[in-house]
Each structure stands twice: as C-alpha cells, then as structure tokens.
Amino acid sequence: MNATERGIREQFPLWDQVDMDHVRPRAGQVHAVVGCGTSVHIADSIAATLNARGVLARAVPGNEWTRRRDDYVPAAMMPHVVALSRSGESTETVAAARASRAAGMTVTAFSCAPGSALCHTADELVVADTHPEEGIVMTASASLMLLMGLRYAGVTVGPETTRAAEALLNAADPHLKSVIEGRSHFVFLGAGALYGVAREGALKLQEMSLSQTEAHHPLEYRHGPVSLIDERSCVIVLYHPDTIAEEALVAREVMAKGARVLGLGGPGTVELPIAGPADVRPLVCLPVLQLLGEYVARMRGLDTLAPRHLTKVVTIG
Numbered sequence: 102m103n104a105t106e107r108g109i110r111e112q113f114p115l116w117d118q119v120d121m122d123h124v125r126p127r128a129g130q131v132h133a134v135v136g137c138g139t140s141v142h143i144a145d146s147i148a149a150t151l152n153a154r155g156v157l158a159r160a161v162p163g164n165e166w167t168r169r170r171d172d173y174v175p176a177a178m179m180p181h182v183v184a185l186s187r188s189g190e191s192t193e194t195v196a197a198a199r200a201s202r203a204a205g206m207t208v209t210a211f212s213c214a215p216g217s218a219l220c221h222t223a224d225e226l227v228v229a230d231t232h233p234e235e236g237i238v239m240t241a242s243a244s245l246m247l248l249m250g251l252r253y254a255g256v257t258v259g260p261e262t263t264r265a266a267e268a269l270l271n272a273a274d275p276h277l278k279s280v281i282e283g284r285s286h287f288v289f290l291g292a293g294a295l296y297g298v299a300r301e302g303a304l305k306l307q308e309m310s311l312s313q314t315e316a317h318h319p320l321e322y323r324h325g326p327v328s329l330i331d332e333r334s335c336v337i338v339l340y341h342p343d344t345i346a347e348e349a350l351v352a353r354e355v356m357a358k359g360a361r362v363l364g365l366g367g368p369g370t371v372e373l374p375i376a377g378p379a380d381v382r383p384l385v386c387l388p389v390l391q392l393l394g395e396y397v398a399r400m401r402g403l404d405t406l407a408p409r410h411l412t413k414v415v416t417i418g
Contacts, residue, residue: 104234105405112241121227132158136185139239145297147250163193187242189217198222211249213242256380265376266385273389276371284335290319291339298383302390309394309405319348332359340367342379
C-alpha cells in the first residue's frame with residue numbers, strides 16, 4: 102500500500118474532526134463558489150447543494166471569477182464568495198479572493214493550510230487537517246472541503262456519514278479490480294450535486310492513471326458521447342435517489358454495448374447500495390472514486406505519488 106492509498110483509506114477520522122458551527126451562508130445573498138482543478142469540481146457540488154437548500158449559488162473557476170465575474174453574476178449584485186484551496190496558495194484562487202475583497206465582497210475560505218495566503222485574505226475561515234502523507238493528488242483534502250461545503254449549506258454531516266462512506270469503500274474494494282480489468286475508457290455519470298463529484302472522479306482517474314476519462318449528466322450521455330462506448334469502456338454511475346429508474350436505463354444501454362458498469366446506489370455490472378440520505382451521497386461516494394483512480398494507475402504501472410506534469414500547488418509567476 103503506497104501513501105496515496107493510505108491517505109484514501111485513513112481519511113475518515115479526519116472528517117469527524119472538522120469544526121465549523123460558526124460558518125453559515127448569508128440569507129438572501131448570491132454565492133459564488135470559487136476554486137481551481139479539484140476544488141472547482143467540489144465547488145460545483147457545493148453550489149448545487151446550496152441551491153437545493155434555497156441559497157442561489159454557482160461554481161466558478163478562479164481566474165474566470167477574477168477576470169470576468171460579470172459573466173457569472175450580474176454586476177448589480179454583490180455576491181458572497183466561498184473560496185476553496187487545499188494549499189491556500191493557488192494563484193488563481195488567491196487572486197479571486199483578493200479581487201473580491203477589493204470590490205467590497207465578503208470571502209469565506211475553505212482550506213487545509215492554516216496561515217496560507219488565502220487564509221490571510223478571507224473574512225472568515227474553515228481549516229481542516231488533511232492526511233499527512235497526501236501528495237500531489239488531492240484525496241482526503243477534497244473530501245474535507247466537500248464536507249465543509251455540505252455543512253455550510255446546512256446538510257447534517259456527522260459520524261453516521263463517515264461510517265457510510267467507509268462502509269461503501271470497503272464494499273467496493275473487492276470489486277474494483279475486476280471492473281477496470283482490460284478497460285481504457287472511463288465515464289463518470291452523476292446528476293445534481295453528484296455531477297461535480299463525477300467530474301472530480303474523472304479528473305482524479307485522469308491525473309492518476311493518464312487514462313481517457315469524461316463526465317456527464319446521466320441522460321445527457323445518450324446525446325452523442327455514448328457513441329464512444331465499447332468493450333474497452335467502464336462507466337461509473339453515481340445514482341441519484343430521485344432518478345434511479347431513468348439512470349438505470351442508461352446503465353443497461355451501455356452494458357448492452359459492451360461497457361462494464363459500477364453502480365453506486367443502483368444497477369450495474371457491480372451494484373453497491375449506499376446508506377444515508379441523498380444530500381450526503383456526493384461525499385459518501387467520493388473515496389470510492391479516489392481508490393478507483395489508484396487501482397487504474399497501478400494496473401497501468403504508474404506511480405500516483407509522481408503524476409506526470411503536475412505539482413502540488415499551481416502558481417503562476
């Protein structure tokens with residue numbers, strides 16, 4: 102077991118240590134949830150959850166927010182900004198937070214690095230300790246920032262959620278190698294707040310294993326992208342409880358075309374039930390996607406501690 106896998110398997114006690122009872126959304130205010138890379142995918146799930154909870158929100162990549170925020174939130178509005186960065190030093194995210202403060206906006210930061218530039222820029226701050234062996238690839242830190250965002254939106258995330266996530270990881274583990282064997286094309290499908298996690302799963306596997314990956318809303322996949330499905334494909338369906346029946350139709354269709362399907366919460370070549378309410382499902386599913394990336398990388402003989410062309414902190418000089 103390498104450090105990446107240890108970080109994935111040992112992240113759960115860290116979830117129960119997050120303390121953020123003092124941080125809540127601003128009632129009646131639009132929220133821009135800003136991040137880069139993994140963080141903007143997590144931001145997508147957070148924004149969807151905020152909207153479902155009655156708080157208007159959207160996820161925006163850091164540089165997009167700095168350079169053209171009026172394309173995302175009308176200029177007449179003064180949004181509250183939630184900025185996500187594991188290191189607190191990502192150039193685009195820090196710049197977005199500073200530009201927001203300069204424009205009179207209030208900034209909340211979610212990070213795993215106390216004392217970082219983002220922390221010094223924010224009006225309020227939530228910091229969590231990530232796994233000490235976490236390397237370039239974000240695993241435990243991504244889960245922790247998603248947990249912060251779900252709690253920020255008012256979702257109850259407690260020890261029962263931690264237990265459900267660990268149980269799902271343990272249930273999935275024996276099946277992952279058989280699902281990915283001989284597969285080189287990976288598709289992640291998720292609806293609502295699960296879409297951001299599907300995007301993160303695709304990114305995680307891509308950067309860890311240099312594989313061809315994509316992410317879509319489940320029914321949108323039939324509108325063109327399904328043309329790539331064949332016996333080299335593996336499809337991971339993150340089932341939403343509200344739409345299991347229609348998403349199962351997509352799963353059956355791609356299986357008929359040769360794909361293997363990992364069904365998290367619904368039908369597939371491998372079917373795994375998920376405990377807990379729908380609003381914590383993005384967090385419960387995320388560690389499985391992280392471990393999937395590690396196993397595909399191992400299958401391809403790649404070291405996830407040294408992913409090609411990547412660094413732990415992305416800065417622009």
